[in-house]
Amino acid sequence: MTAIPTALKSRPAAAFDVERIRADFPILKLRVGGKPLVYLDNAASSQMPQPVIDRLVRYQATQHANIHRAVHTLSETATSEYEEARRKLARFINAREEREVIFTSGTTESINLVMHGYGRKFIGAGDEIILTTLEHHSNIVPWQMLCEEKGAKIRVAPINDAGELLVEEYEKLFNERTRFIGVMHVSNALGTINPIRHMIAFAHARGVPVLIDGAQAAPHMQVDVQDLDCDFYAFSGHKLCGPTGIGILFGKAAALERMQPFKGGGDMILSVTFEKTTYNTIPHKFEAGTPPIAAAIGLGAAVDYLSAVGMDKIAAHELDLLNHATEQLNRMPGVRIIGTAEKKAAVLSFQVEGVHPHDVGTLLNQDGVAVRTGHHCAQPVMQRFGIPATSRASFAFYNTRAEVDALIAGIRNVQKVFS
Numbered sequence: 241m242t243a244i245p246t247a248l249k250s251r252p253a254a255a256f257d258v259e260r261i262r263a264d265f266p267i268l269k270l271r272v273g274g275k276p277l278v279y280l281d282n283a284a285s286s287q288m289p290q291p292v293i294d295r296l297v298r299y300q301a302t303q304h305a306n307i308h309r310a311v312h313t314l315s316e317t318a319t320s321e322y323e324e325a326r327r328k329l330a331r332f333i334n335a336r337e338e339r340e341v342i343f344t345s346g347t348t349e350s351i352n353l354v355m356h357g358y359g360r361k362f363i364g365a366g367d368e369i370i371l372t373t374l375e376h377h378s379n380i381v382p383w384q385m386l387c388e389e390k391g392a393k394i395r396v397a398p399i400n401d402a403g404e405l406l407v408e409e410y411e412k413l414f415n416e417r418t419r420f421i422g423v424m425h426v427s428n429a430l431g432t433i434n435p436i437r438h439m440i441a442f443a444h445a446r447g448v449p450v451l452i453d454g455a456q457a458a459p460h461m462q463v464d465v466q467d468l469d470c471d472f473y474a475f476s477g478h479k480l481c482g483p484t485g486i487g488i489l490f491g492k493a494a495a496l497e498r499m500q501p502f503k504g505g506g507d508m509i510l511s512v513t514f515e516k517t518t519y520n521t522i523p524h525k526f527e528a529g530t531p532p533i534a535a536a537i538g539l540g541a542a543v544d545y546l547s548a549v550g551m552d553k554i555a556a557h558e559l560d561l562l563n564h565a566t567e568q569l570n571r572m573p574g575v576r577i578i579g580t581a582e583k584k585a586a587v588l589s590f591q592v593e594g595v596h597p598h599d600v601g602t603l604l605n606q607d608g609v610a611v612r613t614g615h616h617c618a619q620p621v622m623q624r625f626g627i628p629a630t631s632r633a634s635f636a637f638y639n640t641r642a643e644v645d646a647l648i649a650g651i652r653n654v655q656k657v658f659s
């Protein structure tokens with residue numbers, strides 16, 4: 241049985257008015273196949289509240305122009321709104337300076353930026369990069385590409401049967417060739433919350449920089465990059481009630497300044513001749529071309545919204561949902577939870593005995609319940625558990641206990657259909 245984390249007992253969700261919050265999300269009123277939508281695919285993409293939708297419309301209707309390049313009023317307005325969004329993001333993660341926030345298209349691009357900007361400059365033949373079994377493909381494949389190009393090597397920190405990182409094994413992987421660490425804050429496949437603060441401190445004591453993939457953490461808990469002391473932190477807007485096509489890379493200013501640009505083009509330069517180009521200062525050095533201006537401003541509105549709800553309240557409510565779901569699934573014969581870490585975020589991967597996850601997802605969809613099925617872009621995790629796929633319910637702060645109950649009833653129905 242999965243232990244109920246003690247945090248829940250000290251932080252009941254009673255003060256949290258979920259119905260008022262739900263009223264802000266127009267999509268939650270949808271019906272699917274005649275049934276009320278029960279949206280439990282938030283780890284893939286979350287939904288957008290009306291204030292964020294309104295902000296996008298207002299920008300597009302009254303403020304849009306290209307940024308940074310003109311003196312006319314609209315361009316100045318768009319530029320200042322875009323830079324204001326950067327300030328909001330910096331505050332959201334407690335970055336020391338706003339120039340430490342680079343707008344990217346999302347977590348994947350952020351990690352690729354670090355690979356190209358840092359990895360290709362500072363990692364060479366025989367050097368080693370430590371990742372973990374838990375990583376999403378987007379924090380594996382770029383490093384494999386780098387290793388192929390440079391002759392460097394990936395070493396992998398393993399997990400136990402609960403899906404928890406084996407910290408001692410991680411520590412044993414360090415040697416004089418260790419140059420970089422890439423680790424996710426929260427596992428998208430299992431929900432495990434990694435002990436990243438310790439992992440970062442351990443790496444720093446050996447002079448090794450650390451990138452945190454925060455795609456599944458930033459939407460669900462307070463992130464403080466100064467407190468964590470990470471060198472890089474990446475996340476996506478669309479998992480955080482914001483638009484698609486936008487995300488950020490936080491990087492410590494000193495690291496970003498030492499890095500080479502990722503993409504070349506307009507805006508990332510100070511001067512260009514055919515003989516020589518001088519690059520712009522950070523963050524602009526890493527934002528070549530016209531950025532997704534509307535999406536960045538929308539993401540600024542999204543973090544305003546989340547901050548107004550309160551990240552601590554969000555974390556407590558989601559933990560309540562996770563515990564409610566875990567307790568019920570643990571009581572169901574023929575259902576196995578994959579990922580039973582002591583410290584988990586609101587991701588629940590499971591298997592129903594004798595039923596392919598795809599069939600589980602299809603039948604749940606007939607009940608209006610949206611879950612994800614598959615390998616969740618984490619095939620090494622699936623290999624570790626000897627399974628091809630799971631069904632995954634992932635909760636957001638606008639989900640309810642009644643929706644968890646609908647999931648459980650749906651799983652019972654799956655078992656009945658296949659009995």
Ligand SMILES: Cc1ncc(COP(=O)(O)O)c(C=O)c1O
Nearest residue numbers: 346347348376378428455456476
């Ligand atoms: C842990 C993790 N990292 C990275 C990503 C990639 O995010 P994106 O597709 O928004 O770039 C995801 C998306 O599911 C994720 O869950």
